[in-house]
Amino acid sequence: MTLFRWALTLAVIAGVGGCAKLLGYSDGGAKAAPIKQYPDGPEGLKAFFDDVLESTKKDDRDHVHDLMASTRMSDAELQRLFGAQAAALQSRYKKLMETLINPGSMELITQIYERKLDTVEVVPIDPTAKEASAEDKAVAAALKVPLKWYSVRVRKATDQRGLRYDFYFYADAKWVTGNQIAKSLEGYHAPDGGAPK
Numbered sequence: 001m002t003l004f005r006w007a008l009t010l011a012v013i014a015g016v017g018g019c020a021k022l023l024g025y026s027d028g029g030a031k032a033a034p035i036k037q038y039p040d041g042p043e044g045l046k047a048f049f050d051d052v053l054e055s056t057k058k059d060d061r062d063h064v065h066d067l068m069a070s071t072r073m074s075d076a077e078l079q080r081l082f083g084a085q086a087a088a089l090q091s092r093y094k095k096l097m098e099t100l101i102n103p104g105s106m107e108l109i110t111q112i113y114e115r116k117l118d119t120v121e122v123v124p125i126d127p128t129a130k131e132a133s134a135e136d137k138a139v140a141a142a143l144k145v146p147l148k149w150y151s152v153r154v155r156k157a158t159d160q161r162g163l164r165y166d167f168y169f170y171a172d173a174k175w176v177t178g179n180q181i182a183k184s185l186e187g188y189h190a191p192d193g194g195a196p197k
Contacts, residue, residue, distance in 0.1 A: 035070045040170040042122040042150065048175050049120040049152055049165075056112045065105045071168070072097050073176045081178075082185070083144040089184055096179040111163055112154070119162075121153040134191045135182035139167065142185045149178075 036051075038044040048067065055063040078093060079086040111117060125148075126132060127140035139149070149169040155162025167178035182188060 035066060035174075037173060038175055042124060044170070045150055045152065045168055045175055046120050046122045049122075049154060052108070053112065053118065053120065053154070056109050061105075061109060064109055065101065068105050068108070069101045071175055071177045072101070073171070073178060077171055077176065080145060081147065082142055085142060085186060089181055092184045093179070093181050096181060100177075100179055108154070108163065115156060115162075117154050117156055117162060119155050119157045121155065121162075123151045123153065125149050125151060134189055135166065135180070138182045138185045138188035139178070141187050 038048045052064055052067050055061075055067065073093065075086070075090055078089060082089060125136050127136040136149075147169055149167055152165040152168060153162050154165070165177065166180065167182065168175055169178070170176075183190075
């Protein structure tokens with residue numbers, strides 16, 4: 001990360017209570033705003049990430065953290081999706097989510113400010129499509145139950161590329177993510193022939 005990026009990150013997270021919350025602990029201050037219920041379907045997921053953008057613009061770093069934290073999948077859900085593989089995946093998944101929720105929230109906020117990201121694009125995933133990623137194919141092969149999932153792009157309206165967030169699906173009336181757990185699934189083959197990460 002460049003010196004400028006570090007300086008910008010520190011500027012973004014500065015403020016009363018913001019840094020502590022993003023690092024994963026609270027100073028016991030004001031009670032956090034509740035996470036509202038978002039509907040199923042692409043529009044519901046878009047509304048979720050639209051609120052991430054809006055909270056960043058309002059300088060509500062705590063709420064960005066809480067929104068990202070709300071997408072953590074339970075152990076029971078992991079078991080439902082992947083059956084016998086779930087036990088071996090739990091530790092890896094928790095580490096992935098800790099990264100997404102804590103430093104990941106800081107990086108998301110920094111990127112939104114620095115690159116002026118203003119658009120959310122939700123992409124339904126078809127793992128049977130010719131252009132499907134190795135990760136999505138691995139998820140489809142490992143799933144024990146039918147599932148519809150999505151990727152999200154957070155980008156600037158004039159750009160084609162931006163930040164990408166994978167494997168979002170609706171469970172127990174809320175949006176959750178498998179994050180990058182696909183790379184730890186049995187049967188995942190890295191597209192470059194390398195070993196799974």
